[in-house]
Amino acid sequence: MIIILKPHMGDDQIEQVISSLKAYDVAFDVSKGTDITVIGLVGDTSSVDREKVQTHPFVERVMSVSEPFKKSNRKFHPENTVVSVAGRQIGGKQLAIIAGPCSVETEQQICSIAEDVKKSGAMFLRGGAFKPRTSPYAFQGLEAEGLELLKIARTQTGLPIVTEIMSPKYVERFDTDVDVIQIGARNMQNFDLLKELGKTKKPILLKRGLANTIEEWLMSAEYIMAGGNTNVILCERGIRTFETYTRNTLDLSAIPAIKRLSHLPIIVDPSHATGSSMMVEPLAKAAVAAGADGLIIEVHNDPSCALCDGPQSIEPKAFERIMTQLRAYAELEGRTL
C-alpha cells in the first residue's frame, strides 16, 4: 500500500501519519521528494483499511499495490485449479459444456432435452428450478418440484445437474441433491449466501454480477474460498452497459483477465449475455477461441413455448450443429470437447 501525503508535509506530520498506523503489523518506507512525500507500507497490508487511511487529514491519496484477493490469486497458486464433479473435470483439458433449458417445466421436457444435449456431447445438464425474475407476477420456477425433475433427468442420462440457488435456507438441500450449485448474477454479492456455500465442499458456479468489476467478482469467489470451499468456477455472462441491442454486453476480455489474475476456471454464458439465439453460435465459438474452460448454453425443445427466456434459447438441432463446430475450435486451442 502506498500513501501519498498532501504537499509540503514536514517530518512531524509524516510521523503523525505513521503513528496512526502503528497498530498494524507493517513496516514503513518513507520517500520524500520536493513536491511529494510517499509512505510505502511493507508487509501484510491486507488488514489495513484503505478507506480509513484515506480520511487522515494529511493524506492526499492511498493506492493499493497488491490485489485484495488471496486464495483465488494466481500469484499464490500458479497452477490452474481443476474442479472435479461426479467424475468429470472443469478447468482441465476437456471443455465443460453445460446445456439445458432456462426453466425446468415438466418431466417429459427436462428428460427429453437432457437426452438431446447428451447426444450432442454436453457434459452437464442445466435447468432452473428456483428462478430469479424481475417481476413477482412472472413464473417463479417449479421450485422443489423442479429439483426432483432434474434428479430424474440425471438418473436417466447420467448427466450431473447444475441449478441456481437463491436463498441460504436451501443450502443443505442443494448440497445433497445437486452436482454444481449456481449463484446467479443478481446474487453475486449476496454475502450471506456466499458464506453458507463456503461451508460446503460442493462445486459452485459463480456468475459475474451485472455491474461488477472483475476484482469484485474475485472477491466474491474469495468469500466462498475463505470458508474452506475452493471448488469455485467463474462464469462470465455479460455486463450492463448503455447498449440496448443485446440484453447485456458479453465481456470476453474477462477470460484472459481471469486467466492472468486467478487460477480458477472460467466458463461463458452466451445465451444470457446476449438474450438472442442467433448470437449463441458466434459468441460460443469466440469464447472458446479466447480461452474459456467451458460454456453454458440454453437449449429448449420449443423456444417459442418456453416459460421464460425463450428468445435466447436454441433448439436441440442447433445445439448439435454448434457442438460439431466447437469441436474444431477446441482442438485449435489444444482442448477436447
Place this chain on the structure above:
Amino acid sequence: MIIILKPHMGDDQIEQVISSLKAYDVAFDVSKGTDITVIGLVGDTSSVDREKVQTHPFVERVMSVSEPFKKSNRKFHPENTVVSVAGRQIGGKQLAIIAGPCSVETEQQICSIAEDVKKSGAMFLRGGAFKPRTSPYAFQGLEAEGLELLKIARTQTGLPIVTEIMSPKYVERFDTDVDVIQIGARNMQNFDLLKELGKTKKPILLKRGLANTIEEWLMSAEYIMAGGNTNVILCERGIRTFETYTRNTLDLSAIPAIKRLSHLPIIVDPSHATGSSMMVEPLAKAAVAAGADGLIIEVHNDPSCALCDGPQSIEPKAFERIMTQLRAYAELEGRTL
C-alpha cells in the same frame, strides 16, 4: 401490449399468431398496413410473457404499453403514500432525516452520535450492524451485538432505528427489534429476502441497486407490496457509471421520475452515492430542491477512525451546519424539517 409482425404477413399468418395467444384472457385488435401489421392486445396483459411472444417466428417485435408495476403505480393510487414509523411519517410534509454512522462500533459511539444527530434535528438513527463488505477480510459489522447497541441508543434518545438486513433468516428478529428495515443496493434483487419482508408490516427502506433501472427498482418494491406490505420507502443512492471521481453517480432525476411513476416516498443518500464527505452538503441541498422526501446521511464522531466508509462520513458539527441550511431549502419546497 403491441405485437409488430414481420413484413408481408398474410391473414393466415396473423391468425396463427393470434391462435398462439388464445390461452390468455385478452382481446385482439389487428391493424394492417402496407408495410406493417400490428396486433394490439387489450385487457389484462400482465400475465402475457412478452419474451415468449417475441420468439414466435412471425413476430418482429413486442412492445409493452403499460408499466409492469401495479401496486406501486401512481396510476392506480394517485395520492402519495405516507409511511408511519413509531409516530413519525415518511412521505408527508416533514422531510425524513435519517443520520448516523455507517457501522455501529461501541455503545458509547452509537449513543453519542445518536444524541448529536437528534440535537441537530434528525428524526431517525441509522447504523449498520450487519455490513455487506466486498471483501471477506474486511470488518463485517458487530452483527447481533450491533442490533442491541442500536436498541440502547433508541431507548436513550427516542429515535427510531434504521438498519440493514442481509439474510432472510433475520427477518423475524429485525421485525421485532428494528423500526425501519433497510435493503441495501446489493440485495435489491435478492427476491427471497424481498418476499420474506413482504410478509411483515414493517417499513422497508429499499435502496436502488447499483446497476438497476428505475423500472426494476419499482418491480422490487412490487415484490414486497405483492406480499401485502405496502410500507415501502425508496432510496436513491447512486448508480454505477464509467466516472471514477465519485464512488457512484447520484441520479437525482430519479426523484421526479419516481414522483411521476409511483406514489411511494423517495429519499436520497448523498453519502454512499458520492463516497466523499465534501459532496454531502451540496447534494443534500440539491436532493431537497429536486423534491426528495428525506435524506439518509452518514455521521461519525471521528471519521478518520471509522471502521468503514470514513471518507464519506461527516462530523456532527458539519451535520448540524447542513441541517440549518436544509431548513431553508425545505421551506422553499413547502416542507418542514
Place this chain on the structure above:
Amino acid sequence: MIIILKPHMGDDQIEQVISSLKAYDVAFDVSKGTDITVIGLVGDTSSVDREKVQTHPFVERVMSVSEPFKKSNRKFHPENTVVSVAGRQIGGKQLAIIAGPCSVETEQQICSIAEDVKKSGAMFLRGGAFKPRTSPYAFQGLEAEGLELLKIARTQTGLPIVTEIMSPKYVERFDTDVDVIQIGARNMQNFDLLKELGKTKKPILLKRGLANTIEEWLMSAEYIMAGGNTNVILCERGIRTFETYTRNTLDLSAIPAIKRLSHLPIIVDPSHATGSSMMVEPLAKAAVAAGADGLIIEVHNDPSCALCDGPQSIEPKAFERIMTQLRAYAELEGRTL
C-alpha cells in the same frame, strides 16, 4: 509519478528502470521494501509518458499523483475565474441564465422567444443554427441563415447570443458574430476544433461529452486554454448510462467536483440531460442548490411544433414560473439571478 516495480527486483534492475528515464528532467526517490520497490519521480513530470513507462518489463504499475491539467487547475489558480461576456459575467455572484429554443426556426420565432425569456430574467439567448443530429435525414438547422436570425434577435433584445459550432471552418465567422461559442457534447474531444478556438479570445461554453470523465473534460478545457484562451465555461449536460427512463443521467456531483478541481465556472443543462420537460424545474433548482454558476434551459413557444427536441422544451410561461422560484434558491446560495 509513482512507479511500482515488479516483485523481487535487485539494484541492477532498479538502476535500469531509472536509466530508461534519464532523459526527463526529474529526480528519483527509491523506496525499497521487502515485497515492493517504489520509485517516486519528483519534479515536473508532465512530460513523462505514463503509458510508455508502463511497458518497461520491470514495471508493475505506474500511478500519477498530480493531476494532468494545469491551466484549469485550482491548485495553481485558487480564485474563481469570472468570464466577461458583453458586459455580463459568468462565474460571478449573479447566476448566468441562458435560455432559448433548441433550433432557430424563423425570425418571428427567435425574436418572440428572446423577448419572452428576457422578460423572465434570462441574461443570454441560446439557439441552434448548426445542429448535430444523429440522422443525416433529420433537420440540420438553418445554418448561416440561423446565425443571422440570432443576430437580429440580439439587436432587438440586447441579449448576447450563445450557439454551437460544429466545424473549424466556421471559427472566424463565429468569432465575429457570436458572444459565446458552444462546443457540443459530441465534439468535446474534437481536438482540432478545440485548438482553433484556443486561438480566439471568445468565451467558450464547453459541454461535457456523453461518456467523458471529469478529468477528460478538464483536459479538453486545457486544449483551449493552452492556446491562450482562458475564457472557458464548463457545462454539465448528463452522461450516458444504462438507465433509459431519462435521455442521459445528469451528474450533479460534477459541480462540487469541478469546484474543487478547477477555477472555471460550471453551468448545468437540465433540458438535454433529461430530455423531459417535466424534469427541468426540479433539476434546475437542484443545480442551483448544488452550487452551479448558471443554467442553460430550452424554451420554445410551441414545444409540440419544435423542429427538434420538443419533448424537453418548456413554454415561456413555465420558464417564467421556474425563474421566479430560482430566485429564492439563488438567494439561499448567496447569489442573485
Place this chain on the structure above:
Amino acid sequence: MIIILKPHMGDDQIEQVISSLKAYDVAFDVSKGTDITVIGLVGDTSSVDREKVQTHPFVERVMSVSEPFKKSNRKFHPENTVVSVAGRQIGGKQLAIIAGPCSVETEQQICSIAEDVKKSGAMFLRGGAFKPRTSPYAFQGLEAEGLELLKIARTQTGLPIVTEIMSPKYVERFDTDVDVIQIGARNMQNFDLLKELGKTKKPILLKRGLANTIEEWLMSAEYIMAGGNTNVILCERGIRTFETYTRNTLDLSAIPAIKRLSHLPIIVDPSHATGSSMMVEPLAKAAVAAGADGLIIEVHNDPSCALCDGPQSIEPKAFERIMTQLRAYAELEGRTL
C-alpha cells in the same frame, strides 16, 4: 411508426392527433381497444420526427418499428458489401489484416515495421500521423510529415496505408495520399467531417464511438453513404463501461448484430479495445471466430519506446505468431488470411 395514445381518448381526440400529422405523406391505421388506442403510420415515415410527435398532449408514447438507417440496411441490400482498396478487398473471403504502429515516428521505424508485418501476412499498413490525444501536452503525431513517411513505407512494401483524419481541412490531402481513411472513435459523430468524407469515393474505416450504440454507429455510416460514398468499413474497438481492468470493453456481439442489420464489412481492433498486449491474441482469435471480416492490430518494433500506446502494442515476432494461429481460425470460418 406506432403512436400509442393516452388512455380514454375519444374519436375527436384521435382525429386531432391525425390532423397534426397530415403534412406527412403517410397513411393511418387506427386500432381502438378498451384501454389503449394505437395509430399506426404506414408508408415512408423517415421524415416524421418521432420526438415532435411525442410532445403532442394526447400522445403517450411513440415507437419506431423500422430502423432509421437506409443505405447501410441489409433489408434493402441483402448481399454483403465488399470494399475494394488498391486491388485488395475488405469484406470478401479473405480477412483484412491491418497492422502497424500507433504513431509513425521515423522513416526507419515505419518502413521496418511495414516490412515485418507484410512478411507475416498483413494486407494493410496502419500508422498514426495526426493523433487524437486526451492531453494537449502529449505527443500529437508527426502530422503532415508522418503522412509522407507512410507513403514511403507504401512504396517500399506495396502495402496500402490506413491512417486517421481529424479535421475536414485535410480531406483533400487524405483523399490523394491515403488508401483507407480512418475516423477515430472520438470523431464518430463529428458530422461535418462525415459529410466531407461522403463527398469522396475513398474507403472509410469508421470506428465505433466509445459511448455509441450500434444504431448510432450505423447512422454515422449513413452520413457518409448519404453523400454518395458507399465504401464504409465498420470497426468495433471497445465501448466505455464501469470496468477498469481493460481500457474499454470489447463488444464482440456487435459482429453478429452488424451482420444482421447491415451489409457493411466489420473489423475489430483488439489493441485499442483492451489497452493490453497480452489480450491481443485471445481476442483477435475470438473476433475471427465470431465472424469479423478483419482485424486492426498495433505492432511496434520496441513497444517500451513507443511514443504512444506502448502497453497495447505487440512486437513483430508476436504478430507473426498470432498470424500463424489466425490462419487456422480463418479456415474454420471458410475464410483465408
